[in-house]
Amino acid sequence: AQTVTQSQPEMSVQEAETVTLSCTYDTSESDYYLFWYKQPPSRQMILVIRQEAYKQQNATENRFSVNFQKAAKSFSLKISDSQLGDAAMYFCAYRSAIAGANSKLTFGKGITLSVRP
Amino acid sequence: NAGVTQTPKFRVLKTGQSMTLLCAQDMNHEYMYWYRQDPGMGLRLIHYSVGEGTTAKGEVPDGYNVSRLKKQNFLLGLESAAPSQTSVYFCASSDLVLQGYWQFFGPGTRLTVL
Secondary structure (H helix, E strand, O other): OOEEEOOOOEEEEEOOOOEEEOOEEEOOOOOEEEEEEEEOOOOOOEEEEEEEOOOOOOOEEOOEEEEEEOOOOEEEEEEOOOOHHHOEEEEEEEEEOOOOOOOOEEEOOOEEEEEEO | OOOEEEEOOEEEEOOOOOEEEEEEEOOOOOEEEEEEEEOOOEEEEEEEEOOOOOOEEOOOOOOOEEEOOOOOEEEEEEOOOOHHHOEEEEEEEEOOOOOOOOOEEOOOEEEEEO
């Protein structure tokens, strides 16, 4: 079974600075997808960024980028130029690329990010 | 498109009462999921469905039942609510063909069992 670990329960960053959120995972599969979801106080789960394991290039979405280290099974999220609206809980998630029963997401426990003005 | 909607948004039950949570999606997605979110636990999968008329157990299925009679709807039932089922429940859906697609989430239902 796959597991996702987010070892830091909380982090804080100064507005306009850069912060990196850590995530590690364990799997025996070679093809899979990794995601970062954001959950603001509104509770809505919002996809931030996704990475296909077969792609060596790290995904980037505006101020958000990932550092994907497949051999180390590490998937960290970097937020540049942090904004007050980035304050939220962030979840790392894993999904097998195999169709059918393994299409579910496995989530980490989440990390609460606060942004200081 | 409304995306994924959940009904109701809040509910308070007494121990032993029953209720049904409704999830609806208008994206023609094959896959639908029910998760629960508890503090410090992340999201855990309760049940899921890979198509109309199919359901399967997830990580924490005990005390819940589900039905997928129509492709767009996925119902989560609690037959005899217990305080341990106090949680925030999320429904999600995803596309079958585009396997890399992320899951779209509903706004959540906060359930309190007294």
